[in-house]
Amino acid sequence: METMEKDTVLIDTHAHIAGCDFDEDRDEVLDRAQAAGILAVIDFGTCMDISEKSVALAKANSMVYAGVGIHPSDAFPMTAADDDRLVQWTKEEKVVAIGEIGLDYYWEKDSERRALQRSIFIRQLDLARQLHLPVCIHDREAHGDLMTILKKEARENFGVIHCFSGSLEMARELLKLGWHLGIDGPITYKNAAKAPEIVRAIPAERLLLETDCPYLSPTPYRGKRNEPAFIRKTAEYAAEFRGESPEDLSRQTTANARRLYGLPK
């Protein structure tokens, strides 16, 4: 595998640095990211509390941008006041997306709670559409309902299916609907048999690189807490799968991140 040149730059388009996993050493983690050539980190809220922290982190740190939203695992019956808070946050200059939103049927088995996930997912898709903001979508073992909602309720939304975990057929369907696909550490795992084929199938202009840190560390950091600097490994694997140089892949995915999230050059 080709090792990336030292001066190659990247953007981590999905992180959770504002969460408590980084309370002890957040500044060091961001310093290491900068030293590793990470130009920007897009940090996503998962509940009201973390969304607020994410917005504050973006304000305080020049390399961080924020997304605000309610993750399916933190689903609660949202009110108009909650919508208003999300909307207010999006007025901040460095808040660039609604997310992380979506469906998680892996952790949620209860049918009423799953129905709540669907309803607040649709609600936040509506908000994003009104705000003309991209969405960052989580989907774990909810592929069927995700596709139904995207086809029925999200024809005018745009954004990324983050940490894509579906089949090649599903990837093709999402691409046809205009979505970007985000890839993370798991593409580097030995048991990720279908990853190379899927990573190859994504058109260059729809591919985004993410860490989802603190989760999903790429090889050889698997089992450790993930951080933005580790995204270089995921980029090297993705480049290898696609038969491209890591530099070309970095250039393309960095341009994609800038375009989708409207980041300054």
Ligand code: NI
């Ligand atoms: Ni995430």
